[in-house]
Amino acid sequence: MRFKGKSVLVTGAAGGIGLAAARRFAQEGAKLLLCDVNGELLEQVTAELVVDGGEAVSFVADLSDESQCEAMVARSVEIFGGLDIAFNNAGIPTDISIPFSEFSGDDWRKVIGVNLNSYFYCMKAEARAMKTGGAIINTASVASLVAAPNMAAYVASKHGLAGLTKAAALDLIKQKIRVNAVCPGFVRTPMMAPALSMEGAEEQLGAAAPIGRIAEPEEIADIVLFLASEEASYMVGALVSADGGVTIQ
Numbered sequence: 001m002r003f004k005g006k007s008v009l010v011t012g013a014a015g016g017i018g019l020a021a022a023r024r025f026a027q028e029g030a031k032l033l034l035c036d037v038n039g040e041l042l043e044q045v046t047a048e049l050v051v052d053g054g055e056a057v058s059f060v061a062d063l064s065d066e067s068q069c070e071a072m073v074a075r076s077v078e079i080f081g082g083l084d085i086a087f088n089n090a091g092i093p094t095d096i097s098i099p100f101s102e103f104s105g106d107d108w109r110k111v112i113g114v115n116l117n118s119y120f121y122c123m124k125a126e127a128r129a130m131k132t133g134g135a136i137i138n139t140a141s142v143a144s145l146v147a148a149p150n151m152a153a154y155v156a157s158k159h160g161l162a163g164l165t166k167a168a169a170l171d172l173i174k175q176k177i178r179v180n181a182v183c184p185g186f187v188r189t190p191m192m193a194p195a196l197s198m199e200g201a202e203e204q205l206g207a208a209a210p211i212g213r214i215a216e217p218e219e220i221a222d223i224v225l226f227l228a229s230e231e232a233s234y235m236v237g238a239l240v241s242a243d244g245g246v247t248i249q
């Protein structure tokens, strides 16, 4: 029960890594504000957590809009009286079938808007709400560290997020807020479902990692909870790889 009574915000909570982390936080006593742009799915998972005995409230928002990020954090403060921990995790992929020179400006702005801009908006609002310090964890990626074909917007957004995490960590530690990021490799989530549905894809993606398999979302969630906990009290601005060894080669 490392998070008993703590006010915790999770974005991108309707599925995948966000949902796995929300479940773990609920199991450890947190009071949760769960946010996602997918309202229908978010209501379902929030209800599921409450039935299982968790304390969870949903907030539907498009976090690429700054005012909606501010409203989300304000709601968390209104309901729980403050904010202790934020797991910023919402994200979208890029269409890897589109070559670099044909990728549209609109699609570029959409990816940067969700995967990078929203993290700045969220952290700004969260830092103001964390009056006595706290912990912020961002979901970066292997794409924060290396590039991949036909993924320029995603790679740029996640490299940007790595820099933003370090810069925010430097500024916010003065307010006793620790900012860190987790950098997952391939994880079995709804985002990866189309890729994984192709024959032989799971074996191929798994073989790309020295560990020989893809990750389950719970394996990333466990790292997020560690970074959020007092066990990580000396970790500031770290980009923690959780990629089965992809980036050591």
Ligand SMILES: NC(=O)c1ccc[n+]([C@@H]2O[C@H](COP(=O)([O-])OP(=O)(O)OC[C@H]3O[C@@H](n4cnc5c(N)ncnc54)[C@H](O)[C@@H]3O)[C@@H](O)[C@H]2O)c1
Pocket (backbone or CB within 6 Å): 011, 012, 013, 014, 015, 016, 017, 018, 035, 036, 037, 038, 061, 062, 063, 064, 089, 090, 091, 092, 093, 114, 139, 140, 141, 142, 183, 184, 185, 186, 187, 188, 189, 190, 191, 192
């Ligand atoms: N799955 C992987 O292999 C992998 C690898 C590295 C990093 N990541 C990152 O992990 C994070 C979580 O992704 P996931 O794999 O669990 O996929 P996912 O699609 O299950 O989860 C992402 C969630 O973010 C939500 N979302 C998207 N746009 C939003 C917006 N504008 N406002 C609010 N919510 C929004 C989606 O509705 C979805 O529920 C993302 O940031 C992703 O880039 C995933």
